[in-house]
Amino acid sequence: VVLEAGDALLHRVPEHARAADVTWRQSQLAIAHGWTDRAVADLDRMAKQHATDRRAPLAATERGEVLFRANRYDEAGAAFEAALAASQAQHADSLVRIAQRALPVCAYRAADAAVAADSNAYAHHAARFEQVAARWPAYELSPLAQYRAGLAYGRAHQPREAVRAMQALLQAYPRCPYAGDARLQVARTFEEMHDLEPAAQAYLEFSRGETDRENAAAAWLKAAELLAAAGRQGAADSLRLDYIRRWPGDVEGAMAIMEALARRDLAAVDAQHPVSRLLGPPARARAAAQAQPVSHLADYLRRAAAHPKLASRDVIAQVRFLQGEEANTPFAALRLTQPLARSVPAKKAMLDTVLVRYRRSADLGVPAWAHASAFRIGQALQGFAEALENSEPPADLSGDDLRAYRNVLAEKASAFSARGDEVWSQLLRQQDPDSTGDAWVAQARAALYGRLAHRFLFRPEVTFPLVEAGGPSRVPEADTNAGAPADSAAPSTRTARALARREGAPR
Amino acid sequence: MSGRTPSTVRIRPSAARTRVLACLALAIAVLPVTGCGARLFSRRGPAPVTAAAARPAGRQAPQAAAAQDPRDPFWAFQSAERHVAADSLAVAEAELHRALELDPAYAPALALLSKLYFDNGRHRDAITLLEPVRLQPDAYPARARQMLLAGLALHEDALGDSLRAREALALVADAGAQQAGSVAAYVALRGEAPEAATALAKDAARHDGHSAVNQNNLGIARLRSGDVDGARHAFADAIGRDPSLPGPYYNLAILEKYYRFDDATAARWFAEYWNRSHDDPDGLRTVFATGATPDAPQTGARP
Numbered sequence: 001v002v003l004e005a006g007d008a009l010l011h012r013v014p015e016h017a018r019a020a021d022v023t024w025r026q027s028q029l030a031i032a033h034g035w036t037d038r039a040v041a042d043l044d045r046m047a048k049q050h051a052t053d054r055r056a057p058l059a060a061t062e063r064g065e066v067l068f069r070a071n072r073y074d075e076a077g078a079a080f081e082a083a084l085a086a087s088q089a090q091h092a093d094s095l096v097r098i099a100q101r102a103l104p105v106c107a108y109r110a111a112d113a114a115v116a117a118d119s120n121a122y123a124h125h126a127a128r129f130e131q132v133a134a135r136w137p138a139y140e141l142s143p144l145a146q147y148r149a150g151l152a153y154g155r156a157h158q159p160r161e162a163v164r165a166m167q168a169l170l171q172a173y174p175r176c177p178y179a180g181d182a183r184l185q186v187a188r189t190f191e192e193m194h195d196l197e198p199a200a201q202a203y204l205e206f207s208r209g210e211t212d213r214e215n216a217a218a219a220w221l222k223a224a225e226l227l228a229a230a231g232r233q234g235a236a237d238s239l240r241l242d243y244i245r246r247w248p249g250d251v252e253g254a255m256a257i258m259e260a261l262a263r264r265d266l267a268a269v270d271a272q273h274p275v276s277r278l279l280g281p282p283a284r285a286r287a288a289a290q291a292q293p294v295s296h297l298a299d300y301l302r303r304a305a306a307h308p309k310l311a312s313r314d315v316i317a318q319v320r321f322l323q324g325e326e327a328n329t330p331f332a333a334l335r336l337t338q339p340l341a342r343s344v345p346a347k348k349a350m351l352d353t354v355l356v357r358y359r360r361s362a363d364l365g366v367p368a369w370a371h372a373s374a375f376r377i378g379q380a381l382q383g384f385a386e387a388l389e390n391s392e393p394p395a396d397l398s399g400d401d402l403r404a405y406r407n408v409l410a411e412k413a414s415a416f417s418a419r420g421d422e423v424w425s426q427l428l429r430q431q432d433p434d435s436t437g438d439a440w441v442a443q444a445r446a447a448l449y450g451r452l453a454h455r456f457l458f459r460p461e462v463t464f465p466l467v468e469a470g471g472p473s474r475v476p477e478a479d480t481n482a483g484a485p486a487d488s489a490a491p492s493t494r495t496a497r498a499l500a501r502r503e504g505a506p507r
Numbered sequence: 508m509s510g511r512t513p514s515t516v517r518i519r520p521s522a523a524r525t526r527v528l529a530c531l532a533l534a535i536a537v538l539p540v541t542g543c544g545a546r547l548f549s550r551r552g553p554a555p556v557t558a559a560a561a562r563p564a565g566r567q568a569p570q571a572a573a574a575q576d577p578r579d580p581f582w583a584f585q586s587a588e589r590h591v592a593a594d595s596l597a598v599a600e601a602e603l604h605r606a607l608e609l610d611p612a613y614a615p616a617l618a619l620l621s622k623l624y625f626d627n628g629r630h631r632d633a634i635t636l637l638e639p640v641r642l643q644p645d646a647y648p649a650r651a652r653q654m655l656l657a658g659l660a661l662h663e664d665a666l667g668d669s670l671r672a673r674e675a676l677a678l679v680a681d682a683g684a685q686q687a688g689s690v691a692a693y694v695a696l697r698g699e700a701p702e703a704a705t706a707l708a709k710d711a712a713r714h715d716g717h718s719a720v721n722q723n724n725l726g727i728a729r730l731r732s733g734d735v736d737g738a739r740h741a742f743a744d745a746i747g748r749d750p751s752l753p754g755p756y757y758n759l760a761i762l763e764k765y766y767r768f769d770d771a772t773a774a775r776w777f778a779e780y781w782n783r784s785h786d787d788p789d790g791l792r793t794v795f796a797t798g799a800t801p802d803a804p805q806t807g808a809r810p
Contacts, residue, residue: 425765425768428768429768433767433768445733446733449731449733449735449766450733452731452761452765452766453702453730453731453732453733456761456765456789457697457788457789458696458727458730458731458754458757458758458761458788458789459723459727459753459754459757459758459786459788460692460693460696460697460723460724460727460754461693461719461720461723461724461752461753461754462661462689462690462693462720462724463689463690463718463720464621464622464625464658464661465618465653465654465655465657465658465687465690466615466618466619466622466654467614467615467617467618467619467650467651467654467655468615469581469584469585469615471581472576472579472581472582473576473579473581
């Protein structure tokens with residue numbers, strides 16, 4: 001009744017002297033009764049038509065509050081903008097502060113409501129959240145708004161915008177609760193864009209800022225991995241070595257890192273860079289433990305000795321194999337010269353060293369290196385036999401004496417070559433007969449078959465050629481029907497068969 | 508790699524070199540000597556003749572026929588054939604000489620006498636017998652000449668003179684002649700460069716793939732070139748074609764033991780071989796225990 005009476009009065013006399021009072025009264029009644037639209041309309045009329053009234057700023061503010069309570073945040077934001085202006089015009093400072101506090105809240109709630117209304121409009125959401133953070137950086141939820149802007153850009157498949165938003169967050173609020181995750185998001189986004197170096201840098205920043213040690217460690221290694229993928233092997237190695245220093249408790253990780261570096265060392269081994277240089281001089285255990293390793297490989301082997309369960313048998317087998325190779329080179333090059341009483345024991349000692357080293361590699365049971373070592377052992381034995389056979393003879397030997405000398409050597413050499421054959425045979429015996437095996441097995445097979453081809457005489461057979469007698473006073477012809485049935489064979493053929501039945505005779 | 512050293516070239520040291528050899532012995536005394544599976548340097552010689560075969564009834568009796576034309580060497584040759592079949596080798600040889608007295612270039616008698624010499628290890632006699640063929644090849648019909656020269660090559664080879672054997676074979680114009688091809692492969696397989704035998708063995712098998720001999724030799728060539736499965740197939744084929752031929756069993760024993768490392772199968776093949784021949788060019792007898800008599804292998808299959 002009051003509202004209708006007021007409406008009637010204002011309709012009849014819009015410029016009534018108490019119009020502001022009536023309007024104000026109506027608005028308060030509507031607020032009291034929870035009539036939102038009515039209250040919003042009355043308060044709007046109060047603020048605009050009676051702008052000079054001292055209650056106008058309050059009306060504008062209340063209008064914003066009514067709209068906010070009705071979850072109409074965009075309208076509430078606009079209402080508070082108007083309230084702010086009205087309050088500032090009348091120097092109502094407390095209302096100014098209220099409006100100023102309300103504005104970012106309304107903007108954030110509006111953005112949040114937009115997400116609820118349409119969860120797929122990511123780019124739109126991102127822009128709204130970013131506006132909140134940009135306009136009201138001091139607002140307590142601005143870091144979250146900026147973070148959500150970054151996330152939304154990412155979901156909108158705008159990775160560069162996402163990175164920019166997250167980096168803005170990190171610049172403005174480096175210590176905010178979202179900073180760590182923002183760094184991670186930046187890193188992942190760069191990684192997805194295959195910007196490997198920036199991604200690595202972002203992971204590093206994440207790692208440095210991360211309080212969770214496990215996450216920080218993983219991010220550090222990830223950064224190294226990305227740098228390596230970007231071709232910056234040196235930087236990656238530095239990071240990995242830093243990792244070992246920063247996280248000394250991760251023994252397994254350190255072993256994995258050093259194994260990779262050790263393998264790279266091993267890959268560079270050749271005649272000019274033998275493995276012994278990587279291992280350093282042998283030293284007493286105590287001194288060795290204190291000395292700085294001369295290479296990553298040496299470092300790895302030291303760690304492997306301390307943690308044998310974590311050691312790669314493959315790496316150790318390769319090291320031992322390469323030690324065998326290193327000993328094998330001078331062994332193979334050494335010729336047996338006169339006097340043999342001196343040179344044979346010297347070469348034999350080298351052979352023993354070679355065999356021991358390859359055997360130590362084979363004993364680890366790593367198939368590839370066991371095969372390689374077995375092949376080399378056989379090869380070394382064959383090489384010794386060859387060296388013996390081809391050794392320098394005494395200068396004054398010739399003729400039969402020289403041949404006799406050679407025969408004695410050949411007899412001794414055959415023992416070594418037979419041992420070599422047996423080593424290769426053992427290697428091949430362990431293989432699946434239907435598989436070709438690896439390259440070392442193939443080499444051993446080819447070498448053994450080559451030896452067997454010359455070692456055995458085998459038993460070839462022959463059909464002794466006979467000539468068929470054509471008959472009395474007839475030109476003889478060659479017997480060409482050796483395969484014909486017996487009952488049709490010519491006499492000479494039958495003779496051949498009769499002879500062939502004699503044991504050991506040509507057919 | 509040590510080559511194949513025929514036992515015929517092994518030489519004893521003279522007393523004058525005892526000092527040098529003593530030094531050598533001292534030098535290599537440090538070397539451990541372990542057993543070697545197979546004898547490396549032995550060669551197979553001709554096997555003894557131990558069995559005779561009954562000869563089926565033939566054509567006209569030689570005595571009666573010879574009475575018709577006593578100057579025709581055919582009759583003496585035919586008589587020799589009958590005596591060979593009856594295991595009367597001395598008489599056969601005499602008959603062959605009689606044929607050659609009638610016609611020194613009578614090729615059937617030359618060839619058969621050459622084979623008798625071969626079986627008895629009388630290679631020098633055979634070479635003397637066949638030398639005229641080498642010197643005057645045009646005196647003999649073409650195909651007969653090829654057979655005689657091929658036989659000559661076998662004798663040269665048996666004496667360890669592979670060079671002269673190859674020279675004799677080089678005179679065989681038509682290397683595609685079945686038996687000459689077989690001889691060429693055989694001589695090459697026994698030579699110092701057995702890898703050269705591969706093409707000859709393949710050629711021989713191509714010209715006469717039904718020959719167990721050729722399949723056996725092809726198997727050896729394949730084995731030496733590393734084709735183990737192909738070799739096994741060829742040996743099995745040879746056994747299937749002529750189960751009495753000893754070579755494939757011997758070679759399969761080597762294949763299974765040294766190439767496939769199947770000792771049990773190898774021993775069974777060797778036992779089968781030993782039932783057929785005691786010729787042992789590689790000294791396998793010392794490797795295999797041959798006491799047990801294995802079951803007869805299936806033709807063309809593993810025992």
